[in-house]
Amino acid sequence: MKRFYMINYLLCGICLLWMTGCSNMLDEMRPKDKIPQDALSESDLTKLLNGVYAEMEELVFKFYMDGDVKGAIYESILEKNGQDKKSGAGQYFTPRPLIQAMVDCINPQMGETVCDPACGTGGFLLTAYDYMKGQSASKEKRDFLRDKALHGVDNTPLVVTLASMNLYLHGIGTDRSPIVCEDSLEKEPSTLVDVILANPPFGTRPAGSVDINRPDFYVETKNNQLNFLQHMMLMLKTGGRAAVVLPDNVLFEAGAGETIRKRLLQDFNLHTILRLPTGIFYAQGVKANVLFFSKGQPTKEIWFYDYRTDIKHTLATNKLERHHLDDFVSCYNNRVETYDAENNPQGRWRKYPVDEIIARDKTSLDITWIKQGGEVDNRSLAELMADIKDKSQTISAAVVELEKLLANIEEN
Secondary structure (H helix, E strand, O other): OOOHHHHHHHHHHHHHHHHHHHHHHHHHHHOOOOOOOOOOHHHHHHHHHHHHHHHHHHHHHOOOOOOHHHHHHHHHHHHHHHOOOOOOOHHOOOOOHHHEEEEEEEEHOOOOOEEEOOOOOOOHHHHHHHOOOOOOOOOHHHHHOOOOOOOOEEOOOOOOOOHHHHOOOOOOOOOOOOOEEHHHHOOOOOOOOEEEEEOOOOOOOOOOOOOOOOOOOOOOOOOHHHHHHHHHOOOOOOOOEEEEEEEEEHHOOOOOHHHHHHHHHHHEEEEEEEOOOOOOOOOOOOOOEEEEEEEEOOOOOOEEEEEEOOOOOEEOOEEOOOHHHHHHHHHHHOOOOEEEOOOOOOOOOOEEHHHHHHOOOHHHHOOOOOOOOOOOOOOOOHHHHHHHHHHHHHHHHHHHHHHHHHHHHHHH
8 A cells, every 4th residue: 555655646746747847838938928919918828827737736636646647647658768769668669659540440349358468568458448448338347348358468577567557557457467477478378369459579589588389389480470470360269350560571481481371361361461661669670560360261352551661750750640540540441442553553552362462472461562752663664774874874974083083182
């Protein structure tokens, strides 16, 4: 109980600092007042600001701060820390706008079980909870959602603590944390779930991890991402659905990768792949995708949304926001191609029959069709050769001039 009080006081302090900062910023803005003079008088504006500040102060310093406020503050701290390259916490943090779009597409329903086998700070579980909590007023269903619907796993003790506190401050798992500290890949899933939302760690397994030897896996491999994909395929109930962030190598790797992709197309409906741009994750240059699939029916066609070609995001200057993915979510729900070979070859939403996928080398899912730069090159082969020849001559002439300049420098 003492620890609970300390957490409340700590969060109150953070809130006060934040409000004080806002007040100071307002004070600094007043000399450069951009508010029209006829909108509010100086005295009215002062009264308004003081009144708002007093109300906020009273709310913050209630002994029991509202759970939504505490949770929002804590989640905000995790998000800021996740975007700080110096902290190193970004490896446990998935951009919240991407999570929100994935949850909107998967559409979890109250009464379903949701799992993230590589949960990090709990963003997927928290967003799924927020999505479902308003779906029913039934006390039984709401209690199930709060105490039994969500399940997360991570193998880093500190991260498990952060995730558990994140959910607790949002009123989830008040009696028992839904997050456990263990290696998801070491053993077969003990229970099957309705929904999986995840962004498994990229790269190799941590030093000191045991080798994976799972008789239930489709194929043995050292590829960490392929093993997570196999694990999640086996975790789903029949009729269950998943949205999983995975790197490009999962789409084209030969050997074990091809075996798993064929099994995914055979036993699951891999209906959608969202190709993500670089610059949205902590690790720069990572090329990733979101695979959406359900269990029980074979794949008939795969819809691809190319949100990579000619898309530029950075954590500093152009962060990914939820509205950037509005078109994808709309396409996901409506299933009408925007690609047209003649009228719109740059359309980002395109479907491929599964027969075309299977016929591809290594059953590769690494598909792009939009030309970089957004323009279609309609020149003939002769025109292209003429252009290449012209540019080659220009380069040769420039090299000759550069050699002359260097010769003069050496003589001097």
